[in-house]
Amino acid sequence: MTLNTLKATEAATLLLDWYDRHHRDLPWRVSPPMAARGALADPYHVWLSEVMLQQTTVQAVKAYFDKFLTLWPTVENLAAAETEDVMRAWAGLGYYARARNLKKCAEAVAREHGGRFPETEEGLKALPGVGDYTAAAIAAIAFNRKSAVLDGNVERVISRLHAIETPLPAAKPEMRRLVSELTPSNRPGDFAQAMMDLGAKICTPKRPACALCPFGGSCRALTIADPETFPRKAGRKEKPLRLGAAFVAIDSSDAVYLRKRAASGLLGGMTEVPGTGWTARRDGDTSIDAQPFAAAWEACGTITHVFTHFELHLSVYRAKVAQAVACAEGWWEPIASLKRQALPTVMKKAIAQAIPHAFKPV
DNA sequence: AAGCCGTGGCG
DNA sequence: TCGCCAAGGCT
Numbered sequence: 001m002t003l004n005t006l007k008a009t010e011a012a013t014l015l016l017d018w019y020d021r022h023h024r025d026l027p028w029r030v031s032p033p034m035a036a037r038g039a040l041a042d043p044y045h046v047w048l049s050e051v052m053l054q055q056t057t058v059q060a061v062k063a064y065f066d067k068f069l070t071l072w073p074t075v076e077n078l079a080a081a082e083t084e085d086v087m088r089a090w091a092g093l094g095y096y097a098r099a100r101n102l103k104k105c106a107e108a109v110a111r112e113h114g115g116r117f118p119e120t121e122e123g124l125k126a127l128p129g130v131g132d133y134t135a136a137a138i139a140a141i142a143f144n145r146k147s148a149v150l151d152g153n154v155e156r157v158i159s160r161l162h163a164i165e166t167p168l169p170a171a172k173p174e175m176r177r178l179v180s181e182l183t184p185s186n187r188p189g190d191f192a193q194a195m196m197d198l199g200a201k202i203c204t205p206k207r208p209a210c211a212l213c214p215f216g217g218s219c220r221a222l223t224i225a226d227p228e229t230f231p232r233k234a235g236r237k238e239k240p241l242r243l244g245a246a247f248v249a250i251d252s253s254d255a256v257y258l259r260k261r262a263a264s265g266l267l268g269g270m271t272e273v274p275g276t277g278w279t280a281r282r283d284g285d286t287s288i289d290a291q292p293f294a295a296a297w298e299a300c301g302t303i304t305h306v307f308t309h310f311e312l313h314l315s316v317y318r319a320k321v322a323q324a325v326a327c328a329e330g331w332w333e334p335i336a337s338l339k340r341q342a343l344p345t346v347m348k349k350a351i352a353q354a355i356p357h358a359f360k361p362v
Numbered sequence: 363a364a365g366c367c368g369t370g371g372c373g
Numbered sequence: 374t375c376g377c378c379a380a381g382g383c384t
Contacts (some may be wrong), residue, residue, distance in 0.1 A: 011383065053379080055378085119383080130382085134381075151380045200380085205378070
């Protein structure tokens with residue numbers, strides 16, 4: 001029996017029964033006893049977790065989710081926060097436009113919606129940083145709306161259930177239609193989370209555990225082919241290698257010279273040490289000649305960092321300066337407080353290369 | 363509308 | 374080891 005003959009309502013019931021027994025307990029979900037009584041998760045918690053989870057693993061998100069709720073317990077608190085503090089708290093999680101939009105979204109909810117999240121997909125999607133997926137997920141999980149939630153997990157599950165040959169992303173409209181047909185009126189939020197849990201734990205990218213799948217023999221990919229080969233995807237481009245340099249200056253009071261990157265683009269709005277203008281498209285100078293100011297620079301090795309679309313090799317230079325060189329654009333930050341700055345991982349690597357103890361606990 | 367945008371873990 | 378990829382959105 002394939003999904004064509006298995007009724008959608010029956011399929012949804014099979015999945016919800018599986019979810020009742022095997023769902024993951026996650027910090028942003030309501031406790032199972034509360035959920036059984038029909039309790040819904042706090043929309044602020046759902047939104048915050050969903051934005052953090054965009055292209056990011058559950059494991060990586062957990063600590064950040066806790067930190068944000070401790071710092072800003074409500075959306076009003078987050079709306080009132082300093083953007084720089086939000087960027088500092090987000091540092092290390094990646095895709096920093098999410099943090100900028102997170103702040104803007106909190107402000108919009110607080111000021112334009114009286115502190116309450118819109119309850120419709122349309123209203124949610126109008127918010128900064130909330131796209132098709134996140135709007136549908138919040139509507140379903142926080143407001144029990146019957147919205148079609150389609151993320152990477154669901155794409156994988158649906159593509160296998162129906163053995164969809166069309167490659168992504170062209171297949172997304174068809175997949176969204178199929179998810180919509182499968183989504184039940186009863187417990188749509190649990191259904192969405194169940195599809196994602198299934199994709200994360202059973203219908204995995206590699207070596208799926210088909211023997212444990214609640215859809216069992218109704219999966220077309222399992223019947224006719226190798227489920228692991230779905231979803232079909234267009235080939236990936238190879239990443240170019242870019243070169244550049246980073247200059248770590250340390251003054252007599254053990255402070256490091258930092259400056260702020262442009263507000264948008266790569267690592268937008270984040271903090272950096274002076275570099276040589278490398279970008280995703282262009283190499284920067286790797287020589288000592290590119291020094292930001294005159295000092296006794298010494299080479300101290302290279303670091304490698306892999307971004308989404310290119311790989312970067314940075315030659316790292318270090319200099320001790322007798323006193324803080326006057327520089328209008330940046331500031332001198334004590335080594336002891338570096339870990340609280342909005343430093344992306346690539347910059348922490350560069351600084352750690354020059355000052356091995358910089359980020360180690362005292 | 364395809365390219366841009368981080369990071370860490372895993373097989 | 375290294376390519377893949379994880380609850381995508383923006384332009």
